[in-house]
Amino acid sequence: MTELLRIHSLSLSADHKKILDGLDLTIAEQEIHALLGTNGCGKSTLAFVIMGCEGYLPATGTIVFGNRVINDLKIHERARLGITLAWQEPARFEGISIANYLSLGSPSADPARYLQRVGLTPDEYLPRMVDKTLSGGQRKRIELASVLALKPKLAILDEPDSGIDMLSMNEIAAVIEAFKAEGAAVLLITHREEMALVSDRASQLCGGRIVFSGTPSNVARHYKARTCIVCDGNECGNG
């Protein structure tokens, strides 16, 4: 498989605390890669660093997308290369309709099609605004639909399963698989091991570095055992 994203020796500190500590990660084209980790281990930080968000400039390390080092690119420049991010708690916008929002990056996209893919009825949702009248779960689905409509090469999905009821988990898993069907790779950030099973490959993040990679089931087992939490760093080296 062709390599799409290569992260090498990435470090980032905030308030004299290391958030990412020499992190290495590779993702292939059209690969769904789950990143498992407990709260506060640096998962979202990694997402923001890859996307180039303000305040998330790494101290060391390189991010290579395709054949290009993207460390110095701004968010929209990375987006135009094909990287995008669905935030864990997406922003809300007054006066921007869902139809408009789903056409932002690709005016020729058919918003109705992408709404249907996330289980929302186009007639009901297209005229509505991306504002606080949407529930948290509805807003997350809209975000997934908008990211899907961008036809990215790499979609970073930050906990797409949070705030979604358990009965809808299968639908979210189907949406994640839809990214792959549309030709995208996915970095799936989650702390639910069952959600990771939708992926092709998985990694466990602890203490700001990848401590275990492999098949989703193996990583899920390792994660479920909470090895890193109980090892005091002896096993994962992050003590």
Added chain:
Amino acid sequence: MAEKEEIARALGEMGQDSAVLTKSNIAHLVATGHTWLSLREVPGVHLQAKRTSDGIAAELTVSEGARIENPVHLCVGVLEKRGDQRINIAIHLEARSAATFMAHCFFPSAEKVLHAMDAVVDLGREAELRFLEGHYHGPFGGASVLPKADVHVGPRARYVSDFSLTTGRVGQLYIDYNVEAEEEALAEMTTRIFGHATDDIRIRERVALAGKRSRSLIKIRVAVEDQASADVSGITEGREEGARGHVDCVEIVKDQAVANAVPIVKVTHPLAKVTHEAAIGSVDKKQLETLMAHGLTPAQAVDMVVTGMLR
């Protein structure tokens, strides 16, 4: 005649269909400066317009029980570069009547223009008024617009207003609205303004929830850029049992512009409740980054957030 054509053109620039002034089933009043140019009544809508010693005046009455299908259009303004317009307007909706008023206020060439409006609005029991006011001030920033209104919303009546000045220069705008809502009445006021250059915006909107179970919402959206300034005050008083009010103010500040907001809530009955929220600052970082992650440049993202907020 030339002035009517000019007004029709101004309406077109405001995105309105100028044909509304020619249709026999649509009521309207048109004035430039201190001259009334045109007036049309329809069944249920009675209009009177006159010249006064220092300006012009109009009375608009909607008859008891009348439900007016088409909006009543009020076109006022000054077409010249310099001039004054002082208007006294009295609007009375009798009991159980309903109407939408669309006010089009145009100052397309204003270099030194004063527009002072004093309005008294009275809604009878169960009456419903939607008052939509759109302004077009041209590019020069020479308009001084001073709208003042006292609104009485009768028992179970509904008053919904929407003031919009989002294209062209504002100039000076001093809004002063006072609303009193009686038992089970509803007052919803939305104001949207975009200030540029040295525009000076001052807004004072006050609602007194004077009746049991009366409700109100004051929603103010202001964006200022360059050296513009905005001073916003949303005031709600809950005086009776079950009264519910909310003040929601958002101001976006760009460049060297300055904005402040003072939401004032006052409750004098233990079973009344009034809340407020205010946010002032640059465009929210998360909103910007979300749009940029969709491929928009920072400038495009800011424009989209501001335009959306003012829509």
